[in-house]
Amino acid sequence: MKPYVVAYLGALAAVPAGLRCQQPGLTSQDSAFQALNRLAYGPRPGEVTRVAAAGVMQWIDRQLSPDRIDDDVLAQRERQFTLLDYDRGDLAAMYAEAQRERRDRKQSAAQQDTTPTPTQRKGRRLAGEFADLAVVRAVLSERQLYEVMVDFWFNHFNVYLAKGADRFLTPDYVEHTIRPHAMGKFADLLIATAKSPAMLFYLDNWESVAPGATPPAATRMGVRPFFGRRPLLFAPPGDPARMDSLRPRAAARQAKGLNENYARELLELHTLGVDGGYTQQDVIAVARIFTGWSIRRPQRGGDFEFHDWAHDRGEKQVLGVTFPEGHGMDEGIRLLKMLASHPATMHHVSRQLCQRFVNDDPPDGCVDDAVAAWKRSDGDIREVLRAIFHGPDFWAPENVRAKVKSPLEFVASAARAVGAEPDTSPRLAQVVARLGEPLYLHVAPDGYPEREDAWVNSGALLDRMNAAVALAAGKLPGLTVNLDAFPSGLDTEQLIGAVDAQILGGKMTENSKRVVRNQLSDIGDPVQARALAVGLAIGGPEFQRQ
Amino acid sequence: MSISRRVFVKSGGLALVSFGLDPLFLARAAFASSRPLPPSRALSRPILVCLFQRGAVDGLNMIVPHGDPLYYSERPRIAVPRSDVVDLDGYFGLHPRLAALKPLWDEKSLTALHAVGSPDATRSHFDAQDYMESGTPGVKATSDGWLNRYCQHDREHENTPFRAVAFGPQLPRILAGSAPSLAIEDLQAFGMRGPQPAGRDRLTRAFEELYAGSATGLLSTSSREAFEAVQTLKRLDPAQYRPADGVDYPRGRLGKALLEIAQLIKADVGLQVAFADATGWDTHVNQGASEGQLAARLDELGLALAAFARDLGARMRDVVVCTMSEFGRTVRENGNSGTDHGHATAMLVLGGPVNGGNMLGKWPGLDPAQRFEGRDVAVTTDFRDLFAELVSRHLGARDLGAIFPGFTADQARFPGVIRA
Incomplete structure (x- = not known):
C-alpha cells in the first residue's frame, strides 16, 4: 500500500x-x-x-508512547555529546582534579596565571554541552512530548546546578532520575528523586540526622574536604549564588541535627502543594522520617545510601497517619507512596500540568479530568496527559494561542521553524539564558514559574527580537539553518504567504503582512529578503504565542 | 542630559499641586530654589530603591545584638565576636564586613530596624517572598506587587518608561501589575543589536510597527514600554557612563545593578522606583561568623551600597534605599553551623531623607519567652508599616489602602525611618 x-x-x-x-x-x-x-x-x-x-x-x-517512536536522528546527534560518556563519578573526579590544579597553581609561581587549566577547560566545555543537550533534544527529538515532559519534571523537581556537588550530580539526575520516569508512574518518579544524590544534596537531606546521633568512627575518617571557596567547573560566570554548603570535614567533626529543608519542599512543591493541609509539625515528622537518607561518599559522586545510625526510629505522625516506631528506610518509601496518591497531590500536580498544556489559569474542568484519570490509573502520567489532551478545554478557542512561549519554548520553536541543525556548542542554551531562564540554574526549589508574566517583559522581548533576527540570518554560531521551505524564487507576496503558513500557522495579521511587505520593498537580494521576513516573523508578536 | 518637555511640563505642574499637601516635597522644593540649579536638577523628586535579599538573611549576624549575652550563648560557633562588631549604639553593631556603611550611620543617613517581618507565620521562602512583594501577607490571590500598585495609584507622576525599573532578567513580583515597569539586565545591551546604527534603527521601527499593530495583552504593553525605553536610552548613551571620582562598585550583579540605578538617577529619565535583588542568603550550613559565607555576601552588599551613596553624592538627598528579606533565621545555630528559617529579620534604610544614626523599631529581645514559637526573633514591625511609611512619607502616596489592601495604615505605627 x-x-x-x-x-x-x-x-x-x-x-x-x-x-x-x-x-x-x-x-x-x-x-x-x-x-x-x-x-x-x-x-x-x-x-x-x-x-x-x-x-x-x-x-x-x-x-504518548515515545518508546515506539524511532528517534535515530537524535540518537546520532547525542553520540557527539561526550558529556554522556561520563558518569557522576568521572565528573566528580574531574572536579576534584580542577580543584587540585588550582591549589597547585596558587602555591606555585604561576599564581598570576588566570588562564583556565586543561581540566577547567574540559569542565567548562562539558558544562556547555549539558545545557546545550537539553535544547538539542527539544529541537531534534521525534519524541517531542517526552522532551516536554522531561523539562516539566525537571522544573517540578528542580535542583540548582551551581550549588556545590550538584555541579557534577545534575547531569546524572537528568539522565537517570528524570528521563527514565518522565512518562511512567508519578510515585516511581517521586521515589527516584527522593533517592537521587542531586536532590539529597540540593535540599540538604544528605546531612540531616536524628538529633544526638553520631556517625560510626570509620565513616568520619573517610571524609575529606573537597570544596574550595570558588566554583571552577559547571559554574556560570558571574553567578551570585556561589554557595558551597558542603564542608564535610567541619560538619563531620560537629554534632549534626535535623534538617527540614527537603521535608518542607517535598510537601509544598513536589506533592501536596502549599495549601495541601499540612502543618509545621508534619514537616518536622517528615524530616525525621527521612533522617539517614544520604549519599555514599558525595565527593566521589557516590550513590544513595541509607545510614541506619542517623535514622530517627521513633514514632511519627504525618497528616494524621501513624508511622510506628522501630522502622528504617521502609517508612520513607511508605510515606512517598502515601503522598504520591494523596488527593492534594493529584490536584496540585494535575493543575500544574493543565497550566503547562492548556492555560496559565487552568480551567477547573481540565484539572478535574486529569485528577479522575490519575485516580483511575494509579498515577500513570501518560493517562493523566491523555485525559488533558482529550478534554474539551485543550481545544477550546479561548485556550488556543492563549499562552506565551517560555524562553526555552521560544528558542526551540524558533530553531525548529528554520529547520536548524544545532551542534554541541552551547550557543542556543546561551540564548535561553539571556531570555531569562538559564537551564538548570533556577536557584529556588519551586522551578521556573509557568505564567507568562514571569518572562514577558520589555527587556526579554527585545532579546527575542534580536535572537530571531540573528537566527534567521544564520548568524548564530553553532547551528545551521535550512530555509528550503522558502525558496529564493518567491516574490514578496509568495514569501509572506510561505512565512505565514510555515511559521505562523496561518495566523499572521494583516498589519504584520503590511509591515513585512514594506520592509521588503527596497531589498533586492532574495537571500537577504528571506532572512528579514523570517526574522521579523519569529521576533514578531504572533510567534510569541502558542 | 535633559528630560523630555512633556515630562518637564507635567512635573512643573506637580510641584504646585503638591505644595500644600506634602511637607517633604515643599522642603525639597525650597531647598532646590534656594540656589541656582540647572533645569534638570530642579526636577528632582523622591526616588525609592528596594533591594531584596532573597533566601532570608540572618538579621542577627547582619545587625549584631552584641550587647545581649544570649546572642553569644545561642551561637557558639557562628556569633560575631564583640571585638569584631562595628558598634552602632553600644548594644547593636554592624557585621564587620558592613564597615563601609559606618560613615553613612555617622552622618545620620543610615538606620537599621530589627524585628521587621510578616504577620504570616510561613517559613517557606516562596510564600514569604510572595507576600513581601505582593504586600498582602496570607493572601495568595493578589496578582500585582505593592510597588506596582503604588505606581498605579499615584497618577500625578508621569509614566516615563523608566519610572519603575527592576534590574535583572525578569520582572519581579513586587513590580508586576498594570502600571508600566521595566526589567533591564544591562543598560548597554538594551535594544536592537547590530553593527550599523541605521540597521538597528530600521529593525527597531519594523518591530515597533509589528507589535503596535498585532500584539495583544501583556505582549502589547511590554513591547510599547520597550520601544519607548529604547528611544530614551539612545539619547542617554550609557556606554559613556563613569561613576564619580574614586568610586568603585564591587564586581558582581548587585554592584552592577546599583551602578546602573545611579546612572539612571543622574540622567533624570524619570526613575522613581528601582528594584534589585541579591541571592545567597539561605545559610543553612556553615554560614560563618566574622568571615565565611555570609560575610562574603555582606561584604558585597556593604561595598555596593557605600559606592552607590558616594557615586550619587548630593543626589542622595532625594534617594531612599531599603533592604528587605522574606524572613529571618533561627536565634540558635543549627547542627550544621548554620541557621534555619526563622521569622523577623533586620532591614537597612539609607539616604538623604532618612532619620539615620539610631536604631529604629522595637527590639523584642532574644529571651526564649519573647521569641516567636520559642525559636525565632518575634516580629514587632509589620513590614507593611515600614513600606507604607516609605511610599507615603517619602514618595508622597496618599491612598495607602489601595497600595496595601486589607491593611489599615496608621502613622502612629510607622517606624519613623523618614525624617519629619
Missing part, C-alpha cells in the same frame, strides 16, 4: 476522535498547530500539514 493511502486511512480513522475532541472553530490545520505548539516545541516546516493529514489524535496517541 502506498504511503499516502496509509496516511489517508489514518486520517479517516482519526475522525471520530477528532469530532469528539475538537471544537467546531478549529480546522484540522488549526488543531495540528495547537497540538504541535503544546505537546511539541512547535512545528517544523511542513509539519502542520503532515500531522493534520495523518490525524491529530493519532499523532497525539503516538506521542
